[in-house]
Amino acid sequence: MNKLFSNNEVSRGSAVVVGASLSGLMAAIALAEEGMQVTLLEKVGKGHRSGAGLQVDAAGWNATGTERLLRNLASGGKRSIQLWSSIESRLRREAEATSKINLRYDTRVKEVGQDGEAAWVVTDQNETIRGDLVIGADGHHSLVRRFVAPDNAEAKFAGYMVWIASTNEGELPKLLRPGQKHPEVTMLGSDSGFLFGSIIDAGEGVVNRRIGCTWYDNSRNELLRNLGCVKGDVVQHSLNGQDIPVETIDELIMHVTARWEEPWKSAMLHALHNRTLTGTPIKEYVPNRLVRGRIALIGDAAHVPAPITASGFNASLEDAVELGKCVSKGIQGESAEKVLVQYEKARLGSVRRMVQSGKMYSTSFGLSGE
Ligand SMILES: Cc1cc2nc3c(=O)[nH]c(=O)nc-3n(C[C@H](O)[C@H](O)[C@H](O)COP(=O)(O)OP(=O)(O)OC[C@H]3O[C@@H](n4cnc5c(N)ncnc54)[C@H](O)[C@@H]3O)c2cc1C
Numbered sequence: 001m002n003k004l005f006s007n008n009e010v011s012r013g014s015a016v017v018v019g020a021s022l023s024g025l026m027a028a029i030a031l032a033e034e035g036m037q038v039t040l041l042e043k044v045g046k047g048h049r050s051g052a053g054l055q056v057d058a059a060g061w062n063a064t065g066t067e068r069l070l071r072n073l074a075s076g077g078k079r080s081i082q083l084w085s086s087i088e089s090r091l092r093r094e095a096e097a098t099s100k101i102n103l104r105y106d107t108r109v110k111e112v113g114q115d116g117e118a119a120w121v122v123t124d125q126n127e128t129i130r131g132d133l134v135i136g137a138d139g140h141h142s143l144v145r146r147f148v149a150p151d152n153a154e155a156k157f158a159g160y161m162v163w164i165a166s167t168n169e170g171e172l173p174k175l176l177r178p179g180q181k182h183p184e185v186t187m188l189g190s191d192s193g194f195l196f197g198s199i200i201d202a203g204e205g206v207v208n209r210r211i212g213c214t215w216y217d218n219s220r221n222e223l224l225r226n227l228g229c230v231k232g233d234v235v236q237h238s239l240n241g242q243d244i245p246v247e248t249i250d251e252l253i254m255h256v257t258a259r260w261e262e263p264w265k266s267a268m269l270h271a272l273h274n275r276t277l278t279g280t281p282i283k284e285y286v287p288n289r290l291v292r293g294r295i296a297l298i299g300d301a302a303h304v305p306a307p308i309t310a311s312g313f314n315a316s317l318e319d320a321v322e323l324g325k326c327v328s329k330g331i332q333g334e335s336a337e338k339v340l341v342q343y344e345k346a347r348l349g350s351v352r353r354m355v356q357s358g359k360m361y362s363t364s365f366g367l368s369g370e
Pocket of ligand 1: 018019020021022023024041042043044053054055107108109110137138139140142143162164214280298299300301307309310311312313314315316
């Protein structure tokens with residue numbers, strides 16, 4: 001629950017957070033927990049996004065107040081694979097219910113800057129919003145990162161991709177639906193990649209679970225380049241189901257039909273026939289810095305590990321918790337910059353190690369597909 005602040009309490013400062021996906025929502029909640037006034041800006045509209053199933057660690061016995069709050073919101077109170085959209089809606093509900101957070105959708109940040117007294121963003125409506133801090137939670141292709149680390153601004157293509165599909169189990173014939181005791185995660189290998197099959201809790205009040213297929217594929221790099229998803233070594237965008245060429249859909253159907261086991265086979269075939277899958281080129285980013293003056297990075301803007309590490313989200317949560325801990329000491333005047341130096345000191349080493357651990361894997365699996 002949020003801490004209560006009386007009307008005559010001294011100001012705890014203000015922050016602008018760029019990006020209202022999982023990291024941005026967690027950063028805003030953590031900063032508001034410390035009494036800061038937060039403006040949270042998201043370029044797309046509410047409810048326009050979706051994502052993979054994420055393994056979320058529940059709060060341990062030694063978790064602090066903010067960590068406990070964030071882990072409980074993210075995990076729904078249990079250690080399991082959660083649908084990205086379930087995590088996002090719980091975090092968003094919390095942010096919307098917090099009076100210190102002003103959450104604005106359809107607002108793209110096009111510029112960031114700072115001077116000795118404040119940091120600011122300029123939006124696509126040419127509005128300048130100032131704060132004591134600006135936090136970049138704007139993902140792997142971060143604009144804020146270009147300001148913080150201009151010499152190391154872009155995440156790099158890792159040489160492979162992932163097909164992600166999540167099918168409602170109600171779409172499968174009853175006989176093929178997994179039993180209640182079916183393992184939550186299954187891994188299947190094959191010559192050009194491997195599959196993580198998962199059974200995902202679809203969230204409160206939803207009867208059917210979802211059958212998640214996360215298929216890593218290193219045989220499509222030419223396709224990604226031909227379609228403009230990857231240019232040079234930089235990922236430009238994902239591949240929507242509707243945009244996958246017919247011959248590729250046919251090849252994928254043949255592969256899945258011949259080699260996959262149930263229920264993943266039927267779930268993926270359903271997604272292929274209905275084009276409800278997405279192809280995401282994998283990228284990685286090893287940071288050299290997380291902070292410049294009053295501006296800091298969090299989440300995928302700060303570090304992009306290969307998904308095989310299954311640690312991007314949990315690291316983002318730890319970033320938010322650490323940021324809250326650092327600002328709790330106060331950010332008046334020059335201390336704003338000192339607080340962010342503390343944040344970088346606490347996080348940089350461990351997030352660099354996290355990304356590097358996945359890079360070893362990408363070097364063997366990813367580059368072998370080029
Ligand atoms: C296939 C896959 C599987 C994964 N599995 C796991 C797992 O099992 N466990 C785990 O811990 N992690 C996993 N991850 C990683 C995890 O999903 C991310 O690390 C996590 O969701 C954090 O994302 P984010 O909020 O930092 O960035 P994003 O989700 O990319 O959000 C960035 C937000 O910023 C907005 N934005 C961008 N630019 C601007 C702008 N200029 N102005 C305003 N808004 C802007 C975007 O619209 C977006 O909403 C996985 C990732 C992938 C791809």
